[in-house]
Amino acid sequence: MEQRTVLVVLFDGVQSLDVTGPMEVFTGASHCHGPDEVPYRVRTASLDGAPVRTSSGLTLVPDTSLAELTGSCGLTGPAGFAEGAAPHTLLVPGGAGTRAEDAELVAWLRAHAPRARRLVSVCTGAVLLARAGLLDGRRATTHWAYCDTLARDHPEIDVDPDPIYVRDGHVATSAGVTAGIDLALALVEEDLGRDTALTVARYLVVFLRRPGNQAQFSAQLSAQTAQREPLREVQQWITEHPGGDLSVDALAERARLSPRHFARAFQAETGTTPGKYVERVRVEHARRLLEDTSDGVEEVSRACGYGTPEAMRRAFVKALGTAPAEYRRRFHSPLTTHP
Structure with missing residues (x-):
């Protein structure tokens, strides 16, 4: 069985559920298999490897730094990921921290995120992808409260404010907070089949799965x-x-x-x-x-x-x-x- 690395990017002001929701889905999928068949290896990384404080006050300690993953101290250098470090899925969560102009993080995403086989954002993580130019010419969504802003600031993106998640090629963006769980379940179903995704959904006591084009609001x-x-x-x-x-x-x-x-x-x-x-x-x-x-x-x-x-x-x-x-x-x- 192919083991897929899921790399979750952390930063100060990140929304904790944007991080933990998808992580619970991917790790739950791994629990469905024996110890010799672990389909996902989930890792977290901040720019410098230092702990980050979420928007709710929770402190998260990353596994590593983005600099270490890219094989050098230069976060934006051309070398790319160190050997074997390029993730299958790169997940960028949202949160209040995305409203800060973090040029270093955006530069890292611009230089290295395209090397991931699958690029995913949750909530306003789409804002970071947009600033890095990674959503140009694509259809995307984000939290309903920020769709108008995303469309205004990035007219090159086809922003759809209605669905809970959107797939455009290898790039997937989701709406606010719990929609990241829906998207993660859809990705697990794509990777491992419906039975595994259903098992994870049952364990998390969520519906598998809300259709991606279901409206964000009643x-x-x-x-x-x-x-x-x-x-x-x-x-x-x-x-x-x-x-x-x-x-x-x-x-x-x-x-x-x-x-x-x-x-x-x-x-x-x-x-x-x-x-x-x-x-x-x-x-x-x-x-x-x-x-x-x-x-x-x-x-x-x-x-x-x-x-x-x-x-x-x-x-x-x-x-x-x-x-x-x-x-x-x-x-x-x-x-x-x-x-």
Whole structure:
């Protein structure tokens, strides 16, 4: 079995869960195999090998320094990684520390990160990759709060604010914090197969695996809360009655507004159209029914206001990149082994 080195870059102000979440996934995958077959060797490194303090105050002691890994005291020299030190996966976490202009770390990434076979960022780790020019011409994501900034500062990057993670060739970027676990599980599944990834997910008590193009937010969190009471009541009504008549005319009548006025006011106050809001609510409700009940796809589609299974299938493929039956199969796949 090929052993893949996973190198996690540390720096002051790093988000601790961006580091430990993916590390638990990769080391958990190794625990699924015998002592003679360890698929991942996980290492951590800071610039000088000194301990770093995370954004939550936790102190992390790295295994080594980036200088040692690159075979010299010059962090940005052309020599590259020392023999046998080039990682299979180089993971750059995020955190408040990415907002500091750490020219030395960015220079190291620019010089040496391209030598990794797989380049991964969690949360605002994408900001460091962007500064190093490693995301130029690629599609990428980051924590929702920093997507606009990343797109503004780096117009050469196709920033997608919606998915929890994005794959573009050998480069993978993820959204905030726990999305790094989802991405790590996807990488383990790619490397070692679904059974191993399912085992790790069960041990960590997480869902394997949220589709990468699943939205970072629920419909209620994605949209702003309307300021006016009638519109807030309509938002709540949509959430509580996804199978009802949620046409603009019906919702406008509930808000005691004309359809045209309602549509304008709803978008102005929530940041999305009534139709898009209803679509997100219905997909989320359908997901919960598929996860938590044994109702058939046809029954779920009626309960969520789709009318036909085909209409729900189209909505699922558009929103999640998978059909309802496949979504349920992934969620309820049996887990038979334990690390």
